[in-house]
Amino acid sequence: MFTHTPLRLTTLATLAIGALAYAFVAGFFGLEILAEIAILAILVIALDLVAGFGGMLSLCHGALLGVGAYAFTVAAKDAGLSAFPAMVLAVALSAALAFVIGAVCARSIGIYFIMATLAFGQMAYSFVFQSPLFGGDDGLSGAPRPDLTAIGIDLTDSRAFAIYAIALVALTYLVAASTLRSGLGRSLVGLHHNEKRLRALGLTVWRAKATAFAISGALAGLAGCLAAQHTQYISPGLLSWTVSGEALVVVILGGLGTLAGPIVGAILFVVLKHEISAITPYWHAIVGLILIAVVMSRANGVFGYVEARMAARAAKPTLEKAKADA
Amino acid sequence: MLETRALNKSFGAIHVTKGVSLRLEKGERRVILGPNGAGKTTLFNQLVGELTPNSGSIHLDGADITALRVADRARLGLSRSYQKNTLFDGLTIGENLGLSAAVALGKGQGLWRDPLQSAEVRETVKEVAAQVDLAPLLAMPVNAVSYGIRRQLEVGIALSTRPKFILMDEPTSGVGPEMSKGFHRLLKALPRDLTVLIIEHDMDLAFDVADTITVLNYGEVVFDGLPGAARDSQLLKDIYLGAWEDA
Structure with missing residues (x-):
C-alpha cells in the first residue's frame, strides 16, 4: 500500500526546494530544461499511478498527452477559449478517452493489456496525423500560455513559466497521492x-x-497542455508510442510504484539526455546502457535502490538484537 | 437460504456436476464430503459465479442468482475462501483484511477518504483478526509469514466481508492437527445466523461441527442428512472410507 515514508517526504521536499531555488538562479537554457523535466515528471507520475501501483503497463500515455495538447491548442486558438477553460476541457477530454480505453482494456492483463493500449494509442496518433483539422504532419502552432498578468505574473517569461510548471508537478503529485490513499487507490494496489x-x-x-485510468489520463492530458504551452508548437509526434515507451523507461529508471522515484527518473533522463547529447549524437545508446544496468541490478530503479538500502539499514538493529537475544 | 436446483456442469465429455439439488437453511452449518474429483470445488465455483452451470439454477434468499456475476453475488452477502491461498501477497495481514472489509463495505471505489482509516473498517479488521487469531500479526507482510498463518488469513479475508453465507473450500488443508483444532473453535464461535458451507476431508471436523452432511461422488449427491446417519451409512463407508479401511 502507498505510504509517505520519511525518505519519500524528504526526497519530495528536497526536489521541490531544489527546483524552485534553481528556477531563481538558472539562465534561459536551464529554465527550458526545468520546464521539460516538469512536463515529463507529470507524465511519469500519471503513468506510475496505473503501471507501478495498478500493474497496468500502458503504451498509450503519449497519445493521452498528445490529445491533451491538441485539445488545448484547438480550444484556445480556434475556439477562442481563454487558456484555463481550454486546459479544463483538454484534461476532461483526455480523462474521458482514458476511461474508455481503461474500460475496454480492463479485461486483458499483462502483455495483452500493453498491446491493447498500444493499439488505442496508435489509433489516436493516426487520426491526428491524417485529419486535416489538426494540421497533419505540419502540426499546429500558436498555443497560448495562460494570462496571469492580473496577479502580476507574466508566463511568457521563462522563469515564471518554469515556476508555474513546477507548481503543476506539485498539483499532479497531490492528485496522484490522494488517489492512492483513497478507496480506489487501495483497490488499485x-x-x-x-x-x-x-x-x-x-x-x-x-x-x-x-x-484509475481516467485519473491517470487526466494528468497525462495536463502534461500535454503544459507541453503545448511550453513550445507553443505541437506535432503528431507527441502522440507517438515512442513517447509512451520513453515514459515507461523513465518510470522504471526512477522506480515503479514509488511516485517520488519517477520524478527522480525524469530529472535523470532529461539531464542525461542534454549532457550526453552534447558529447555524442548516440545518446540513446548510452541511456540504453544505463537502463540495462539499472534493470540488471534487480533494484527497483534508482529511487527503489535507495529505498531498499535505507530499509536494510533500518532493519539491521532488530536482527542484531534477535541474535543477541538468542 | 441458499439453494441449488438440478445443477449440471460438464467440461467437454466429463460431467462434473450431475443434477445437484441442495438447500441450506439460514444458520445451517453443512459439510460437503467426497473423494478427490467428486466435483466439490466445481460446485463451489458455480455457487459463487466463477463458473456458469450448463443447466439448473441457484437461489439466494429466494432470488434467482444464476445469472449474476461474481461481484454482484458477493454484494448479496456470499463470501468464499479458497482451497489454494488467494491473498494479496505484497501487503501486510492488516492491509489484506482492511482492503477486503473496505471493498465489502462499498468503499472500494471512493475517491476522497482512506477507507483503511475509517472506524468501520478498523473495527472489522480488529474483530476478524481476533476471530482468526491474527491480532498480534497485523503489521506482518503476508509473504513473510508461514503457510499456516496464510491459511488463517485466507479464512479471515472471507470473514471480513461480514457475509450472510460463507463457503469455505478445505480451510484446514495442509495444516497440522493443532491448527485444525483451532479452526474447530473458530467455526463454533461464528455467529449462529451465519450460513456455513464447508468442503472438508477431515472427518472429525465434519462430525464435530456440521449440522448436516452432504456427500458427493462422481458429481452426484449420494448422501444428504444428519452427521449421525452419515456415520452409520454403509454407502458412505463404501465410497468415502472404503479406501482407508482396506488399507
Missing part, C-alpha cells in the same frame, strides 16, 4: 496483487480500473 479475490469480495473490477 489490490488489483495488482489479486484481481480474482477482489472480484470475489464484491469489487466491480472494470470500473475501478477505468476510473
Whole structure:
C-alpha cells in the first residue's frame, strides 16, 4: 500500500526546494530544461499511478498527452477559449478517452493489456496525423500560455513559466497521492496483487480500473497542455508510442510504484539526455546502457535502490538484537 | 437460504456436476464430503459465479442468482475462501483484511477518504483478526509469514466481508492437527445466523461441527442428512472410507 515514508517526504521536499531555488538562479537554457523535466515528471507520475501501483503497463500515455495538447491548442486558438477553460476541457477530454480505453482494456492483463493500449494509442496518433483539422504532419502552432498578468505574473517569461510548471508537478503529485490513499487507490494496489479475490469480495473490477485510468489520463492530458504551452508548437509526434515507451523507461529508471522515484527518473533522463547529447549524437545508446544496468541490478530503479538500502539499514538493529537475544 | 436446483456442469465429455439439488437453511452449518474429483470445488465455483452451470439454477434468499456475476453475488452477502491461498501477497495481514472489509463495505471505489482509516473498517479488521487469531500479526507482510498463518488469513479475508453465507473450500488443508483444532473453535464461535458451507476431508471436523452432511461422488449427491446417519451409512463407508479401511 502507498505510504509517505520519511525518505519519500524528504526526497519530495528536497526536489521541490531544489527546483524552485534553481528556477531563481538558472539562465534561459536551464529554465527550458526545468520546464521539460516538469512536463515529463507529470507524465511519469500519471503513468506510475496505473503501471507501478495498478500493474497496468500502458503504451498509450503519449497519445493521452498528445490529445491533451491538441485539445488545448484547438480550444484556445480556434475556439477562442481563454487558456484555463481550454486546459479544463483538454484534461476532461483526455480523462474521458482514458476511461474508455481503461474500460475496454480492463479485461486483458499483462502483455495483452500493453498491446491493447498500444493499439488505442496508435489509433489516436493516426487520426491526428491524417485529419486535416489538426494540421497533419505540419502540426499546429500558436498555443497560448495562460494570462496571469492580473496577479502580476507574466508566463511568457521563462522563469515564471518554469515556476508555474513546477507548481503543476506539485498539483499532479497531490492528485496522484490522494488517489492512492483513497478507496480506489487501495483497490488499485489490490488489483495488482489479486484481481480474482477482489472480484470475489464484491469489487466491480472494470470500473475501478477505468476510473484509475481516467485519473491517470487526466494528468497525462495536463502534461500535454503544459507541453503545448511550453513550445507553443505541437506535432503528431507527441502522440507517438515512442513517447509512451520513453515514459515507461523513465518510470522504471526512477522506480515503479514509488511516485517520488519517477520524478527522480525524469530529472535523470532529461539531464542525461542534454549532457550526453552534447558529447555524442548516440545518446540513446548510452541511456540504453544505463537502463540495462539499472534493470540488471534487480533494484527497483534508482529511487527503489535507495529505498531498499535505507530499509536494510533500518532493519539491521532488530536482527542484531534477535541474535543477541538468542 | 441458499439453494441449488438440478445443477449440471460438464467440461467437454466429463460431467462434473450431475443434477445437484441442495438447500441450506439460514444458520445451517453443512459439510460437503467426497473423494478427490467428486466435483466439490466445481460446485463451489458455480455457487459463487466463477463458473456458469450448463443447466439448473441457484437461489439466494429466494432470488434467482444464476445469472449474476461474481461481484454482484458477493454484494448479496456470499463470501468464499479458497482451497489454494488467494491473498494479496505484497501487503501486510492488516492491509489484506482492511482492503477486503473496505471493498465489502462499498468503499472500494471512493475517491476522497482512506477507507483503511475509517472506524468501520478498523473495527472489522480488529474483530476478524481476533476471530482468526491474527491480532498480534497485523503489521506482518503476508509473504513473510508461514503457510499456516496464510491459511488463517485466507479464512479471515472471507470473514471480513461480514457475509450472510460463507463457503469455505478445505480451510484446514495442509495444516497440522493443532491448527485444525483451532479452526474447530473458530467455526463454533461464528455467529449462529451465519450460513456455513464447508468442503472438508477431515472427518472429525465434519462430525464435530456440521449440522448436516452432504456427500458427493462422481458429481452426484449420494448422501444428504444428519452427521449421525452419515456415520452409520454403509454407502458412505463404501465410497468415502472404503479406501482407508482396506488399507
